[in-house]
Amino acid sequence: MVYLDNAATTALTPKVIEIMTEVMTDNFGNPSSIHAYGRKANHVLRTARQTIADILRTSERRIIFTSGGTEANNTAIKGYALANQDKGKHIITTAIEHPSVLEPLGYLQKRFGFEITYLKPENGSVTSASLQKALRDDTILVSFMHANNETGDLLPIEEAAKLLKNHQAAFHVDAVQTMGKLPVYPEEVGIDFLSATAHKFHGPKGVGFLYANPLHFDSLLHGGEQEEKRRASTENLIAIAGMAQALADSRKQAKENLTYIQGLKRAFLEALSPASYYLNGSSKQLPHIINIGFPGQNNSILLTQLDLAGFAVSTGSACTAGTVDPSHVLASIYGADSARLQESIRISLSKQNTQEELLQLANKLKEITGT
Known part of the structure; x- marks a missing residue:
């Protein structure tokens, strides 16, 4: 996992x-x-x-x-x-x-x-x-x-x-x-x-x-x-x-870890580049968190598919009894009717993750989304 x-x-x-x-x-x-x-x-x-x-x-x-x-x-x-x-x-x-x-x-x-x-x-x-x-x-x-x-x-x-x-x-x-x-x-x-x-x-x-x-x-x-x-x-x-x-x-280890995490995020997005996706939020972000959306892909279904494939990610919002509540954060940024609320997932990194894991995730996301 x-x-x-x-x-x-x-x-x-x-x-x-x-x-x-x-x-x-x-x-x-x-x-x-x-x-x-x-x-x-x-x-x-x-x-x-x-x-x-x-x-x-x-x-x-x-x-x-x-x-x-x-x-x-x-x-x-x-x-x-x-x-x-x-x-x-x-x-x-x-x-x-x-x-x-x-x-x-x-x-x-x-x-x-x-x-x-x-x-x-x-x-x-x-x-x-x-x-x-x-x-x-x-x-x-x-x-x-x-x-x-x-x-x-x-x-x-x-x-x-x-x-x-x-x-x-x-x-x-x-x-x-x-x-x-x-x-x-x-x-x-x-x-x-x-x-x-x-x-x-x-x-x-x-x-x-x-x-x-x-x-x-x-x-x-x-x-x-x-x-x-x-x-x-x-x-x-x-x-x-x-x-x-x-x-x-x-x-x-803060400076070393920050550089390492920035490298993980960069490698992941480069590997994902052929896929159709968008990033949520502003341009000034903590690199440890990647809030990413895939047009036309329901995030609750995507989470289940990733979990079955051995990847633990989230939407960043509260989950209750197997249902995913819309993100109040994304609603505040893009509006309550935005499709991003139903398409976005949160991938969050630490110093214990490896580049190989992020490349595996990128490949699995391309497979699931058909790109």
Whole structure:
């Protein structure tokens, strides 16, 4: 089976498995306990936090461990909005965000009367000009993803941060798809909250982190005093250790991996060139994601054919009971009636893929589409 759905999740590397096994075997203490077992566990926790902080060029006190990107996004959005609604109740985001951003915003709108402005792509991409036009005096939060999980489109994070420099609005960035792939330093850019999850950069599922500026925000979980009272619950030490190792490895190899992935994408498209296809999204994209459509080919049928042939890809949208829901991302870019919503699939790459696998996929797609 050829795995090409890395935007959904990535496989653990041998080094990450080794580190997690060591902690699992030799370090079962609770990091909050004051005895020797607890101190040993707390050392692992502090080391992991410092490793991540160093990669982000920030203080370890600004790293909050979470159960993943969804919790990190919810904490930043709901926590900050509810704690600061006396300053205003207007929030700006984009129409192409992940559901873990769109759903919390919908909750705030429905239950607490917040007003949400959704910026739509213009000529395939979200612009800083549209953000500037949407900003108001009562805007308290702006939430952008760094790279879209379906198309790989890169959003204007640096430009947005500059616009917000002298504005009261806090800036949240969902960096789930770029963490470990592209450098991002929140303090240097001007980001107040930044979300990431380990399983997108060859770490374990069920763990992530939130970078948080020392701004006032409500905690979502109440109980113990873990994470400096910002997130109650005993830390998932085994997964945190694996996440820190995975991020350190990914960051160390980032330039090399980026060049390698660019080569894989180029080789795939060159091999596919006789076929009739189109690429979705803007010209500025993360190369790890290829959102591609084949005129006249139904994507749900195409996915099944590829799966039977031994290729794991996706549409980039939610699948329920064997049915494929239309992509809200492509609908925002091309319109809800566009044929692209029914013709497009997402191929997502990692450093573990090979050129031979991509050539095999290209040949299989040409065979299926009859070109």
